[in-house]
Amino acid sequence: MRELSGDANFAVPAALIGDRTRARMLLALLDRRSLPMSMLATEAGVAQSTASAHLARLVDGGLLSVERSGRHRFYRLASADVAHALESLARLSAPFTPNSLRSSTRAHALRAARSCYDHTAGHLGVAVMGRLIEEGGLSGGDGRFHPEDAVHDRPAAPGRDLAYEVTAEGWRLLGSIGVERPRTSRPLVRYCVDWTEQRHHLAGAVGAALLDRFLARKWVERRPDSRALRVLPAGEDGFRDWLAIDPRDPAPAA
Template identity: 65%
Template structure:
């Protein structure tokens, strides 16, 4: 145990934490995710250039670790000590008051459900993939992304390391809700590494067909001029009946 009898200079880390934007960065990373600059800027509601300056200060101050994968740099908390340092004042602090409806809800809406090209992503996309794996409808992996073991997989990008496939049970489950996968040369089952939870979500021809069917059944709808996907009341019930998903948990984070 370190002796803290007067030698702890906590002025510098306190100054790093004592900024609204940097607090939002640290809170976004508190659940052990690693996120790219663009996603952190969206979470904090600031420009990319502003975010870059804040991230540099947090890295130089020893609060963040940065990892390069492909063309992107991903930021995460530097240690469990940093997480504990954030959690303690967070218990005493009041929540941020959103400055507008957009800044207060956009990041949460994107995390809950959004499009990733032509398929579902966010908590909803990850939840569907997880349920399909747990119910042995999809085989070939456990749905988790481990950056230390990944060889080609990158965060927030198309997955390349694993070979997922739909099982006979999976085809039956898709048929039960009327999903029809068109004949195509496109690979049936692919996956992406979702930045929201750093797990896999379903893509490929099956992922696109499932998204289309969810729209046709009135389970979800696209938000105008946005990647946000709204889960409708019929979808809350339908996804629960089909996969046992509790979609209300997605909006609780």
């Protein structure tokens, strides 16, 4: 993470994010996908000509990167730091009040299960990490955010206060659904303080490998117009058999 100094000009990215149209585009990319301008324009509810101008500003401001594929340009968040900033701002924002059945359903879907950059968040992500802890698969913490004891941890941000580790039982549980120890220089286990649940969800290389496995086994699928994840019939059985999680009500008990 880049060190901050007194001359950090955060007014520039703040102004870029603060526009409603650009904010909606950024949130649509929070699941680490690359999306074309046409889809981002639809997400923001603007014409493609308007979307083009906004996307150019986001690229110039370092919040998005763009790649050309044939006649199309695909946009994605420039870094994990951008994703973390967006999650944090979402937590600081005023409570979301849906003004339609569609937005109400979408808000519920995001809280139930969603991707946070490359790992699982929401009720489902919190439940998976909580059950791994309860089953002795993770050590180092209890999966809860304790604001009174927090030093660096804060809502809607990557966790820094605890050092979780996968135990031998954890590798057995992960292996039972086909997740092997990732061979990477990336930290194996990280966590985020989930912005809707105020508990920990699993990040790092293991968190990314789990989401990849959930998708490969067709336990979940990405929704085409959102970073929400839809639990499929195979997942209803899979999560229940694997960690006794009911995907219809996956949040752990208080």
